[in-house]
Amino acid sequence: MMWFAVLAGAAGCYVLKYVGSVIPAHVLEQPIVKRIVLLLPISLLSALVAVQTFASNQTLEIDARVPALAAATVALKFKAPFIFVVLIAAATAAALRYFGLAA
């Protein structure tokens, strides 16, 4: 199943890249298509952030991930580099769990 996801995902992403090089320009240049293509990553990534922060399978809960994301937000506000944002979130969650302050 994992190999299916990896290979099917990769094949589709290549096809998308290829399609752009052969279809007539006017199709993707329609305002509605351009807007949706631009907005898709925003809704998908935001949804992933929300799920990754609050969900455990099908239940919503507040645990160490929430303060960790708050710490990451502060780092992003100060324009910290990507690796720093990730590490500060990991460190916050790890510390809260280590000291038994959050699940």
Place this chain on the structure above:
Amino acid sequence: MNAAQTEWNTARRQIVGNAASIGFAVAMYGVSFGALGTTTGLTIPQTMALSLLMFTGASQFTLVSTLASGGTALTAVIASWLMGTRNAAYSMRMTPILKTSGPGRLVAVQLTIDESTAMGLAQDEDAFEGRASRLAFWATGLSVYLLWNLATFIGAISVSAIGDPKSFGLDAAIAAGLFALVWPQIKSRTDLTVAFGGALIALAFTPLVPPGIPVLAAALVSVIVGWVTSRRLS
């Protein structure tokens, strides 16, 4: 050596230098991706296959985190495709500039990602008969491809040995990494609405449907808002 040649040499050095530094910056994401892949249940070859074959960071993070949150392979695949749609727009933009055909086209297509497109378009399209744009695209694409894959490998092998990823805060690191990807994309009030709308829909659907589906449902927000705002613009 004539003046035009000297000028091109200077421009070329600068473009290649920029391409290398973008490659190193992206490598930081690559290490995180490699670590994420192997701690969420993919093997090292599977994680590497994503970086080598899919080679578009946001889709890779999407696929892996959807699987990690319990989504089925199918929902993870669809989410990664939706995330990859913007690459179609990129290659449409780059194709007339690159003027490639045959095998060169197939390679250029694979290297068409955020960074290579941004660098290619950042050059004056007519500068040095288009050579600047083409060099910027190819140098950035190749530099990112090389370093992204190297970094994925380093990330994948370095954490496949650790114990419970939660005790290292890896779940929080994934959330933060995805957040850092979307943060710079939110530039207007509409973007912010889409971001909050997507997040809320995903959370609302979480208790109701199997994992993975809530994220796909959130894509509807982009379709609706994109449709409404493009009508308003035209």
